Each structure stands twice: as structure tokens, then as C-alpha cells.
Amino acid sequence: MGITTIDTASVAERDRLDFWRSTVCDQFVTLDVRPAAGSEVQGRVTAVSLADTQLRKISAGAHRFERTTRQVRSADEDYLQIALARKGRTLVAQDGRETVIGPGDFVLYDSARPFRFVTAGDFEYSVCLFPTRLLALSHSEMRAATAIRFDGRAGIGAMVPPLLAALHRLDVDSLPAASRTAMMQSIGDLYVALVRSRVDAAASPNLHLMRAQAYVDEHLADVGLAPAEIAAACAISVSYLHKLFAETDTSVGAYVRERRLQGCFADLTRPECASLTVSAIGARWGLPDSAHFSRAFRARFGVSPSAHRARSAG
CATH class of the missing domain: 1.10.10.60 (Homeodomain-like)
Structure with missing residues (x-):
């Protein structure tokens, strides 16, 4: 599919809160979406898909996003996600850990368990959603790497910002199917490398x-x-x-x-x-x-x- 952009400016102001909540849940995973601005929320999501990998950009004002145990239980697909901060500061909590990310930082988080994002003000993220069923990682490995700040300017983390930027610009429909699949596998390998860079360092x-x-x-x-x-x-x-x-x-x-x-x-x-x-x-x-x-x-x-x-x- 091509690049899709969804903006709250496209609907009447009285409908924006419901429109925004449904957009976020449709384009990411089911969440409690609580914008500080209430019904006056202004937000934008850009979406592109590469095989089973979902790439998203999201920008809005101050928010609280929370995935609950009930929402986890009703999910059809679980994703290990990368959230790269482009703008603003955000508290991220999962698996008993909390961290704060700012521009250039990113975290891993797993939709198979509850998590929470709380932004300090306006924010912009690049997000990659990769199905956990396609990752050669154990549950304990994934759990050990969530809600930990990665520096997107150094080490293995420096590979993430330019990759996500390139994928957001990619004309997926112009690629041969075999190329799309190979790229998806490479993204999966990067996830494995990121997780194991933390798991192996801790043990x-x-x-x-x-x-x-x-x-x-x-x-x-x-x-x-x-x-x-x-x-x-x-x-x-x-x-x-x-x-x-x-x-x-x-x-x-x-x-x-x-x-x-x-x-x-x-x-x-x-x-x-x-x-x-x-x-x-x-x-x-x-x-x-x-x-x-x-x-x-x-x-x-x-x-x-x-x-x-x-x-x-x-």
C-alpha cells in the first residue's frame, strides 16, 4: 500500500476526539487515548506498510496513552514496537521499568503486555510495529529489553533513525515482492540485535x-x-x-x-x-x-x- 495521512483537521471540531481515538487505535494497537486538549485535539498520523511491518509517524499535543490488560487479552496480533522520539519528552513505562526519552532516543515496547506513554507537551514519534511471531526471540528476552532508553545517535541504536526515515519515504508498491520480504526480514534481524544488545549486556x-x-x-x-x-x-x-x-x-x-x-x-x-x-x-x-x-x-x-x-x- 502507499503512504496514507490522517489528520484531525479533516473533520469537524465536534467530531475530532472520537475520530482521533479511533485513528490511533486503528493505526497502532488498541489503547486508552487521553489528549490533554480534550475535544480540541489536533493530531496527525502517517502510515505505510511493508509486508507485515507497519511504519507510522504520529504528532500531537500532550497525551497519555495506556494499554490495559483487558485490551491485551482481546488482541489478534502482538507487536514488538520501536518508538523513536523526534520531538518532545515522554515517560514510557512497561514491565516494572520507567524511562524518559527525548529527541533522538527510542524505546522498545511490547503490545502483549500493558504499557504507558505520558508526554510532557507536543510530541512527534516514528513508530515501527513488527509482529512478535516473526521474531526469533524468547518472551523473557523481549521482556528484558522493554522501557529502556536507547540512544539513537550511538552504537547499534544509530542504525534506527536513518532506517525509519528511509522507510517512511519508501514507495513500497514499486518494490518486487521478494525485495519487500527481504527488507522485512532485515528489520526483524535489527530487532533481534537491539534486544540482545541489552539482554547480553545484562547477563x-x-x-x-x-x-x-x-x-x-x-x-x-x-x-x-x-x-x-x-x-x-x-x-x-x-x-x-x-x-x-x-x-x-x-x-x-x-x-x-x-x-x-x-x-x-x-x-x-x-x-x-x-x-x-x-x-x-x-x-x-x-x-x-x-x-x-x-x-x-x-x-x-x-x-x-x-x-x-x-x-x-x-
Whole structure:
């Protein structure tokens, strides 16, 4: 789709508050929207979509935005979001943490749990909404990285402002479908890098876990890959192996399944894999039972393998 702009100036003043609240909820996620100006609110949203990634710009006066537990429970899709401040200062709260962002700063926040934004006055954000089902991140990793200020002028954070600026100007309809999908995957990789830059910095790496994960990644095509084999290769007990993965909020089996499904997800969009059947792609990642592969893929990504491939091909 092209770039869409929605402005409260386009409706009568008496209708602006309801119009603005419905616009914010439609273009982002369902929220309690409380502008300080009340019915006199003036706001503007610019929207563009890139495959499953949603890009938004929003500007308005002082506001309080809050997502409640009830709204979380009724959601059809969960998003890990980046909010980059272009103007104004904002208090952001989620997962027991609070931070304040100003121009050039950004935060990550997760629509799967309650959060709160309170602006000090006029504000402008660039926001990227990325489906959490497409991210190779555990729930504990995402939870550990929310409501933490990232500096958009230094380190890995410096990649975010120019990327969002370019995406907001992008003529998505002019891009080949394969290019759109590749760009979406690159955005997802950036999310993973941002989250893990904070998670890894907060915890010392466990070498046994790293060895186990590396062994899994090297043997995903092995249908018989099992905890006993992984533990033996890493010279640890099976019980300790399970403990290592449990400490990362997952299990050995879940990690293996996730890595396999992520490999299939990527291969289904790669031109060099176009000659392979869906079943062959599943088999090369250790999922030879096509019916089981299809069920697991749909449960993880919300779409069948064949539909994902067709969508990526346009």
C-alpha cells in the first residue's frame, strides 16, 4: 500500500476526539487515548506498510496513552514496537521499568503486555510495529529489553533513525515482492540485535549453553536430534542441559523447533530455493513429516508454508 495521512483537521471540531481515538487505535494497537486538549485535539498520523511491518509517524499535543490488560487479552496480533522520539519528552513505562526519552532516543515496547506513554507537551514519534511471531526471540528476552532508553545517535541504536526515515519515504508498491520480504526480514534481524544488545549486556554468557545452541544449529537437519545427543556433545548431563534452557525461558525441544521453523521461513522466500517443494524445505531442516511441518509452521507464524511462499512471491 502507499503512504496514507490522517489528520484531525479533516473533520469537524465536534467530531475530532472520537475520530482521533479511533485513528490511533486503528493505526497502532488498541489503547486508552487521553489528549490533554480534550475535544480540541489536533493530531496527525502517517502510515505505510511493508509486508507485515507497519511504519507510522504520529504528532500531537500532550497525551497519555495506556494499554490495559483487558485490551491485551482481546488482541489478534502482538507487536514488538520501536518508538523513536523526534520531538518532545515522554515517560514510557512497561514491565516494572520507567524511562524518559527525548529527541533522538527510542524505546522498545511490547503490545502483549500493558504499557504507558505520558508526554510532557507536543510530541512527534516514528513508530515501527513488527509482529512478535516473526521474531526469533524468547518472551523473557523481549521482556528484558522493554522501557529502556536507547540512544539513537550511538552504537547499534544509530542504525534506527536513518532506517525509519528511509522507510517512511519508501514507495513500497514499486518494490518486487521478494525485495519487500527481504527488507522485512532485515528489520526483524535489527530487532533481534537491539534486544540482545541489552539482554547480553545484562547477563554473563553461559559457555555450556552457547556450545549447546551452536551444536543444535549445526545439526538441525538431523531428524533424530535429541537432548541426550546434544548433552553428550557438550560433555554435560541431560538434566543440566534442560536446566540451561529453562533459565532462558524455553526448553531444548522448543529451541530446536524454533530454529528449524525460522530456517524454513527464510528458505521459503529465497529465490535459490524456489525449485524446492515445501515438503523438501521442511525435510532439509529436520521436519520431514509434511503434515506436522505445516501444522507447526501455521501455529508459529499464523500462515501455512505454501501461503507464506506465495505471499512472498507476490
